Each structure stands twice: as C-alpha cells, then as structure tokens.
Amino acid sequence: MNSMHYLYAAYIATWVIHGTYLTVLVRKYSRIRKEMERKPSAISRQTSART
C-alpha cells in the first residue's frame, strides 16, 4: 500500500463511523415517531404537563 491508500482509508473510516452513528439516530427517530403517532394524546399530555 502506498501512502495515499492509508490516507483514503483514514478518511473513509472517519465517514463510515459518522455515517453509522447517523443511521442509528435515523432509525431511533423513525421508531420514536411511530410510537408517537400510535399514542399522540398521551404523549402531548405528558409534554404539556412538563411545560
């Protein structure tokens, strides 16, 4: 491997790590959104009670 391969490997690894974390966040978001759509009234009562 020449030095450019190591450079590309490091930059790609960085973006794969951030991309994986973003994917985790997106999946979490869609799961919570589904839950909120299933029971919107109960959750809005919770939120208004907090505020």
Added chain:
Amino acid sequence: MKRGFPILAIVTALLLSFALYEALIVAPTEQTMGNVQRIFYYHVPSAWTAFLLFAINFVASILYLIKRSEKADILALVSAEVGVVFCTVVLITGPIWARPVWGIWWTWDLRLTLTLVLWLIYVSYLLLRRFSTGGKTPVIAAVVAIFGALDVPLVYFSIWFFRTQHPSPVIGGGGSLDPRMAHVLLINWAAFLCLAWLLCWTRYELEVAERRVEESHAMESLMEGSQ
C-alpha cells in the same frame, strides 16, 4: 426541531466539504511523511472535539448531582455518546497513520493506552446507562462520568510530561507547525465542532422524545392496573 436546525445542518455540510478540500488539496505536503500526514487534519480535530464533549459531560454530571435537573442528565448522556463517536475516529485514524510512519499499527505507549482507556470508560458509562434500570442509574452514571473525566487531562498532558512515541503537541508544545497547516487544522476543527453540535442537538431532541414516550407507557400501564 427548531428553525435553527436546518441552517446548522447546511452550514455543517458546507464547512465539512470546504475543510475536506483544504485538507486534501490546499494544505502543503509534509516533507518527511508525505501525503499520509494529511490524516492529522481528521485525527487531531476529532481528538479535540472528543475532549471537549467529555468536558461537557463532566460539567453536566456535576450539575445533575447538584440540581437533579433532567436537562443536565440528558446533556451528560448525549455529550458522552457523541464523544465516544469522535474518540472512535481518533482510535481508528491513529493506527492507520502509525502503520506507514512507525511501521506498526499499535504500541502500548502511554498516550495511546490512556486514549484506549478513556474510550473504554465512556463505553462502560453508556452501557451502564443503557442496561441499568434502577432509579439511581443517573446518579451512579454521573459519579462514573466525574471519575472518567480525570483521564482526559492525563491523555492530553501525557505527551508533555512523559517520553512517548506519540508526536509532540502541535500547538503550544514547542513544535513548529507551518501556518498554512495550522489554518487547515483549525478549519477542520471548526467543521467537526459544527458536526458535533448538530449530532448532540439531534440526539438531545430524540432523548427528550423517547423519555416522553416511555413516561406515557408507564402512565398507561399504571392506569390499566388501577382499573
């Protein structure tokens, strides 16, 4: 999400693209290491960002222990999680740089070992928060975070006070960094700080929503039980 969120997302995307261009094209090539030195523009800003996030986790944990504020607890959790992501980047890009420069992927050098220990401490913290269900979990996690944060100055100053294989500090450590390289380094740090802010903001909102959903579940099962 608030109105500022899409603006921050656009600014982050533009800044990251500009920082990548600066790191790969504009920054001068280092004489002894060649192009592999450009890994430094991702490795060092990621490390600084991780240290900053662990410092935020430390302050938020102390605030939680004093005030028992839910916001402080969520901020502590979010900063630790995003900090672990940036610390992972440091632990992956470091060995990729070390292989062509030192001839080895890893050595049990003080700086490297302490960084690995730091990562393990915050991964343990996240596992504790994920799998412990007791009411005292946030308090125990805050105490773990305060002790864990003690490793951050040890990691940072290890190359100042001990002989290590890791290169000397690039700023303030007597090293001579080309001003053009310093400029590119700071642009990349600014881009990573924006990315960290964006990730923390997203994760914070998700955690708040998730807690509301869990509370509604608990309330519902309580009401069903009383009927």
